[in-house]
Amino acid sequence: MRHMASVERTAYPRFKRTVSSRELHESFTPGPSEVAWAQGKARSAEHVLALVVLLKSYQKLGYCPDLAEVPELVVGHVRGLLGLGEDVAPTHDSARTLRHHRTVVRERLGVVYDQEKAREIAAAAIYEAVQTKDNPADLINVALEELVKARLELPGYTTLDEMAAAIRTKVNEDFFARVVSRMDEVEQVRLLALLRVVAGSRSKFDEVKRPAKAPTVSHLREHLTYLDSLELLGPTVKWLDGVPPGKVEHFAGQAKMLDAAEMSKVGMVKRLALLASLLHMAKVRARDELVTMLCKRMGSVTKKAKEDLEKIRERHRAESERLLAVLGEVLEAAKDAVGFDGESVTLPTSARKRNQVHAECGEAVLGRLEKASGLAKLSEDHELVSAHHGDNYAPLMRRHFRSHRKVLLDLTEVLEMVATSTDDEALRAVEFCQAMRHRGSEWVPVTYTVTDEDGVEKTSTVTAGFASQMWQRILFDKRRPKLINRRHFEVCTLSYLVQELRTGDVAVIGSESYANLHDQLLSWEACRPLVAGYCEQAGLPATAAAFTVALKQQLTAVAAKVDAGYPDNADLTIDAASGKIVLTPRKGKDRRKSAQDLEAEILKRLPEWSLLDVLARTAYWIQWWRHFGPASGSDPKIRDKLARYVLTVFCYGTNAGPAQVARHMRQKVSVHELSLAGNQHITAEKLNMASADVIDMFIQLDVAHVWGDVGKAGIDGSQYDTWENNLLAESHIRYGGFGGLSLRHVSDTYIALFSHFIPCGVWEAVYLFEGLLKNESEVTVDIVHGDTQGQSLPVFGLAHMLGVQLLPRIRNWKDLTFYRVSSTVKYQHIDPLFGDPEKDVINWRLIENHFEDLMRVVLSIREGKLSSAALLRRLGNESRRNRIYQAYRELGRVIRTIVLLRFLSEPGLRESIQAMTNKVEAFHKFSNWLMFASDVLQDNDPVHQEKIIKFNELLANCLIFHTAQDITKVVNDLVDEGWEVDPVDLATVTPYITSKIRRFGTWHLDMEPPEQEAMGRLRMAA
Template sequence: MNLSQDLVDRAFEIHDKQILSLQSKGRKQQEEIQKQNGKAVNEKIVHYADLGAALIKARDEGIDPFVMLEMVMPWEKFVESVEEAKKLSRPLNYDYLDLLESRFNYLRKYTPTLLNALEFRSTKSAEPLMRALDTIREMNNTGKRKVPEGAPLDFVSNRWQKHVFDEDGTINRHYYEMAALMELRNYVRSGDISIVGSRQYRDFDEYLVPQNEWKSIHSTGTRLAVSLNVEEYLEERTTSLIHRLRWVSENIDALEGVNVEKGRLHVKRLEKDVPEEAKQYSATLYSMLPRVKLTDLLLEVASWTGFDEQFIHASTNRPPKAEEKPIVLAALMAMGTNIGLTKMADATPGISYHQMANTAQWRMYDDAMNRAQATLVNFHHRRSLASYWRDGSTSSSDGMRVQVGVSSLSADPNPHYGSGKGATIYRFVSDQFSSFYTKVINTNARDAVHVIDGLLHHESDLSIEEHYTDTAGYTDQVFGLTHLLGFRFAPRLRDLSDAKLYVIGKPSDFPKLENLLRGQIDMKVIRENYDDVLRLAHSIREGKVSGALIMGKLGSYARQNKVAKALREMGRIEKTIFILDYISSESMRRRIQRGLNKGEAMNALARAIFFGKHGELRERALQDQLQRASALNILINAISVWNTVYLGKATDLLRSKGTLREDLLKHVSPLGWEHINFLGEYRFDPERVTTLESLRPLNQG
């Protein structure tokens, strides 16, 4: 069943990518034409400006216009110039669509098969397109070349009209079919057309808990963080919003580093608050740590935590035997450093490519990787030193762009890679410097839609209450959904001066903020759709559907989708409350800054570890890319654990000497790697493994 759904989804993803590629090539061709013709077009403009001036002069002075024209340009040259201008000219309302007809055959290579293989169902608004697809299928099956009279045309947008109809009024087969296939992509993305047998493109209602089940849940309760009664919800959020608006309006002049000018909000950048002596103290602590090879580090951390025991065989359900553990760690290191199994086998005496490939296939599946990761995070969370960095209740997420060096459906062009393609490893980092969730996402996708999954579906013991992202990590709907699920969402807002604040009531009630309050919350749409929004949130909370999938669909839905609109309005309440808290509290701004800095520090370590193949992913399948990203995450966490244990030993020694500076420990990170050797011949020797009671000696010289 899962394989069938994946194949259906993959088939439509191919079509989606082909349409995007077609549009991209059309735009590039148009840009090339404009570049190539730019000089010639400019020459024509200069010529015709001179000719126009001559005609004006001829009329003003009563001179024969043809005589004046020939004084500027000989008649033969003028005729020749007009012909050249015709060749250079494009339609007055031109766009790149008129360049796509030559690319029709690219689509024809697969679209007849696609239309026959997939079964589509639609809402009423998409029925004209469904009839057009039936017409195209019939033409494909019968071999007809011309679009029959009476073919459906209601789906053809104004932009396509001038291309679909030829000059004699007949329908252009190529443009008719291309218009239909592009609209099919748009309608599927918007949810107006669903695909039978799909996981990602089903009817929207199928993603949610059934209505009858949802009604019974009303009496038993949910794990959502808000009341099921819309009036109670609105009263509570209105009170919270009005209270903050009133306080900020009364105190805006006293807020340090905050000012309002010409209806725009400005917040002064925070000064660095890490004392210089903290950096020196961190260097002193790290100088005490013994040098270690990555192989020995993994063996030691495995012996302390047992994370390697989580790689249970998918067929036999058995954890690895003692003699198999070095193979597991070697395969993990091969993928996490990105050197690959072949190179790892060459560098690791006694461990073969076949052994590691077998382990990677049968032991390193998603659930096993997640369990191993959670084991490391939980062990780290319990270390006393970790409490100096915070309590594990806050987290941040950030993407690490990675170039993809092969053709892959999950890789997309991005200016960051020049002419190449890439993906993004999206990582969630706790305030204690552990990475508790990771996934590989489209590098052009907005990070925001993936925030919910990381907060809900990690398997660690961390209890996240507040989450930070960069600007790309938020939308109004994410603000709304995180509140419903019980998380405090706190992005860093670089475009704060352009942020739109919303009010319930009259903006004039808050005179000093009136110019900032540019929107009214639509209470009516919230009241009418509150129950459906809660049903959606409950479905995500209970794992019926992933947050990324449903948020992606809501983001692409047409404006008239009431659930999406209601969630957006609820999110606007939360975003406004957050911005008011953000400008009111410097400590909150610093907390967000520190959280995001921890994620950036982890990305630096990740790039140092992921050195193989020049840091490129060479796997085509998303699942294989995710396996590499998960292995990298486990290596990061293993290093963080090892450093934390030994930094703990170093602080114990300094404490016994009376020289410990506890006030500086919160500025020390367990992500240093200068003392770790990632290179060389790799030997996994279990005989030399230390225990927590017999750690390597510190450097005290």
């Protein structure tokens, strides 16, 4: 029996359970011409109403619904606008009248009712999409998009669902058969053995799915063995050749969500194909994890060496001071001997007397040196202190590397690495280390011999040209020509290899996060037809020359404006003589007493809720749970889906876990039921879509009315824009619902969802942008706020190319470089802000020459070809060879300089950035309050960790929405009672209210006397 895909998880248009007043106004309000048209096509009031309702419904849905399906709220809204009485109902006297009405509606809207053609177009679209996509809901959405483009009336949902299922099954079966046909019988048996469960132990199937552990030496060895065991299971690259990567990932995802018993119930061919896909993705993940472990271990070695250097310096500090004292005594003795008068030395004119003075000086100096413990001892002490006087920690790394040496060299031998440019010096150094790893001597020849795969020997000479002078001093010795220090060279090579892997200058074959960037980027030929449309959407010039000119003009204009406005800038002070720059902070505005009184009254009247009740109510209103379900995309087969998913979100969103929630629930629910829903039915992507539903509900609730009411209050849009804590405005009072949410506030709240678990710096910013690109809500985000660490130059460049303003918190602006338009440009007032005119100048030629590279990156991201992890390393680690990094860094210099100039000259911008940062921090605090069971993520699996955070975000969003609704009702009551509610005061009321929420539910103390029984006593055996 086939289970159809739930209509709620697709974009198939349908009437929602709740219709907001904004939606009624925007989607179901007929214009004068539409009313006149309907009155010309129908005679009776009932037919006019029916015709208008059909017209507006078709415009909303894309097909003609049955009038019985139209919500009474919509019918009543249209009836009122037409001036008809309550007794008038939309009806058709006959099937003929209904057909006539549907025909004239289609004619007016210019759409065609041709079900055969619609099925043909839908089938073609689904067949093309199923080559890379697998979720039935996604396939139906692709068909809907093509049908809308073709101006065809949509067929029924069941038709599309059956079509998608049939095509998907046929294509997938072809893929499965192709994969299995490439396996021999032994390989099939080996794969099926993974599902065998031996009594008292787990299957090897579970072992394939396990993530890496902490990057200790023992875990590194264990993970290398793990990768070897995966490789022995079969050549997955050969099996899966020709299967699109997206399909492989989806097949692997299906297998990962099943246990061994469930996999054994799947058909044999499909079972083998799913196992092959899972095995392949496990290999990819294992390589990624091994490289990450290598990077972390070498980072730890470097850190410990630096700590050792600091300890040595501390120990030698007293010795350094003693040597300086000796030097002072020697200088005093020399000055006395030569008669130094404090300014100059006057030596005798005769050679004999000069020699006598020199002799006396030397004798005095030697005497002081001898008194200070002797020349030999002082020389030894000086050599010891000098060895660690600089910042050269390289000699100290070897002692910490020694315990890691074998496993790290084994790792570089197992992983197949390639250089992404013509410079492969680091890889040749790795080859040398492998060739010399079993030598016992510390100094080895720089010439070595290796044997290639064909058995041919080749002789090469290693160089350390990539190494810094710090390393060069300990790698080579003038007394040992043509020899190199093998032990130090191994540490040096792996240190630089890690840097090359992070920048992407070295790639790992068969990896995903460390794959070759150029293999993931779209070609320029594929990008060229997309550039114009993307640039128009992002607000960018579409040619290299125009792009560069626009940037140059923008930086020139902003700098000139700030320079001209400096005399009127009361906050900024620049002392031209000393170069001292001071930006005086402004005092924040105090809340008005009326706002405080309003908030106090609201808090007093707000009802108390249990957290579970809040989740259940929002789930019923918004149906955010509709996105959850099996990986196959079919409708869930669990009983009472809504309740199960509500409990699951509570279980993981509070980080209580299935065991504790099942134990404390009065209703009967098992640990397995909660675990199954959390692990098999819900992914991070589905949680994103659920959160987007909650956010979209805000957008639908009367935002259009806010601007009208604010205008009536005498407040212009720019003022309204500054009230960024606004969740409610006068529209709540006048129009009901939960309207008035600031669009910008929604955007920033949504951005906050992606920053909880992300480390600071470029990682945070890039994942923020990835979140924006995967934004499932209707909110269009054009401003991104981040913390101070988000000031990386390439990230500013990426933000600009994505059409987004990056406005991070700026604390250390004095330490940042302001770049000039050209070396000849000088400014009357603000010139001290800018860097060196000869060095800190924008390289406009670099930006123009690499415009294609800039566009290839953003278009590849948009098309889903480039992983964020691969991009991260290129933007987060400086590379002297990576032209993409260099281009984005140069673009970032332009954009960051513009932002810094605006920051210094626009008090409103500074206030806005601070307000947004405070808001995000408040959201973090609020969501952490909801994770009351534990704020520690126990599971080491990063996928599971991300899901826990997403569960918590969904929980927080639901509570914010529910609180906004309660505030709306309270404010409406206050207005009815005669309160004067000022929108300015209302805008300061925060939705992050915890005092009215019972996180732990309601406890009941039973004081009924227990049954009478003897008190137990433990009896011990004699």
